[in-house]
Amino acid sequence: MAESIKILTEHFHQEGIEKLDVYKKHGGYAGLEKALKTMSPEQVVEEVKTSGVRGRGGAGFPMGMKWGFLAKPEGVPRYLVCNGDESEPGTFKDHYLMMKCPHLLIEGMIISSFALGANTSFIYVRGELMYVINILEKAIAEAKAAGYLGKNILGTGFDLELVVQPGGGAYICGEETALLESLEGKRGNPRNKPPFPAVKGLYQCPTVVNNVESIATTPWIMLNGGEAYSKIGIGRSTGTKLISASGHVKNPGVYEIELGLPVEEFIYSDQYLGGIREGHDLKAVVAGGSSVPILPKHLILKTAAGEPRLMSYESLSEGGFASGTMLGSGGFIAMDETTCIVRNTWNFARFYRHESCGQCSPCREGTGWMEKVLYRLEHGKGNERDIDLLVDVAKKIEGNTICPLGDAAAWPVASAIRHFREEFEWHVRHPELAIAPGAVFNKETEAVLN
Amino acid sequence: MHNMTATVAFTPERLEKVKEIIGRYPEGKQKSALLPVLHLAQEQHGWVSSETMDYVAELLNIQPVEVYEVATFYTMFHLEPVGKHVIEYCRTGPCCTMGGEEVYAHLRERLGIETGETTADGKFTIKEVECLAACGWGPCFQIREKYYMHLTNQKVDEIIDELSK
Ligand SMILES: Cc1cc2nc3c(=O)[nH]c(=O)nc-3n(C[C@H](O)[C@H](O)[C@H](O)COP(=O)(O)O)c2cc1C
Ligand code: SF4
């Protein structure tokens, strides 16, 4: 791919882009002016449908279609809630977007609220990012002073208040119904669905929940049209995607890529990750945040059929779970040959055990169990049966829980064993070479074990 | 009891802020203010005691148990006294891939304490946290609102030196 198209980040390097006047100088708020002054809410929804843009929070559900499902009973308020919880390991793109260019999200929130008929909208940001919350609040005050928020915006009769809500440290609050519970001042326990948020969401009113990056695409779509957006990318993976890259690459960071970019180019080209760190070789990649299946080098670069793997929803999932993975949230974690897959899998398992809300027993018990067994294996105390036990526990969690956190916990374990089984077996056969028990990262797991 | 309330009471500026926060939500939905108000409480006291929770319940006109169940669910709230600087260290995969475990061992050695402990002079507490959404800039930790990224042993020493002054 030649010149890469930048839809979201084109002006991010401009000095002072977090300020309203600089943002406006680079075309900011023009999409909003066009939408509010020349379009009806229905037309805005249509443009977003035409664009084909899919939710960037992980599930990839078409945004326009979701907007179309919103119930509109007479006399009942509707809400738009932006999901900035961003707690999926490997994912830090929304953090980057909100910190660099808060007005892009705010402009997108105003356009989207207008389309949905919401007069109070929320941006829920993980509580750890208090400095980002301050940046957003400052930008909201600026937008309000400029007449983009408040009563009768730009004389169009549309009213909107924008509220930034901090979380309190809980990955599960990224799940949309847990997020709504949290926003109501409760524990983040996911709700049973149905009813879906589109019918009964925040305060039991119709609600749309969308990711930060999803919302941020709307100013460009308003200005350039949904048709133009749909021509970027590949197939049903339209547009660009923010990828947050970490691990053993030369240039970790956040990249905006056109969907359809070959994975090989993304990893090895100097325009992107610049390859694996000096003197090392790629071993495995987790392409879409910790929840998606891990793939060994040969399967991330090429599909099982030998086709080049592309950064798109379809290509990454080609081959299903046998040989594929998912684009997910775009958290791209690269690991070189020094990485112990068992240790990494244990680390992720601990994460999911820690973050399980505990409502359903397969998730609550299963995540704890997987962590325990992985800890045993990693510390040279496991046996051959443990590996099958892990597969079995993962299978029993999958599909049997209220929310997808259960699946998210099971997939990394199942895929690590599928592709790196010999490494687990090695830990069983060479207990003396497995990591010394004295080198425990923390005491908590030992307590779990005892 | 009255004395208790006096010690946990918000400063007048924070009380103003609480009013403003409650005004953000629809009539009767003031419980939505709970997380932001708990953050304010922790900002003032450094931690959230049960007296503070009772006080917050009173301010928001909700039951104390509604505050307890929330404060205990979210990991950011310290339910016991902590040191002046709480170091919240990321222990999750991507940061570990980038050398996070080695740097964490150095930090503990440097301060002479383990996870969850506070230094004898009351200056530092270390806690382990999960992914802070800064994975490509790791290893990292957070002290209050500030993120410290691209950590190395040397950088950790510099930060501790600076904060020990
Ligand atoms: C355990 C869990 C954590 C999630 N975390 C996030 C998150 O941090 N940010 C996000 O946008 N979506 C997250 N999601 C997905 C949301 O439930 C929801 O699908 C998304 O916010 C919808 O927005 P989108 O359609 O624009 O992607 C999470 C889902 C699960 C099951
Ligand atoms: S799957 Fe896990 S996180 Fe989700 S509701 Fe059940 S226990 Fe809670």
Ligand code: FES
């Ligand atoms: S893993 Fe440490 S910030 Fe994400």
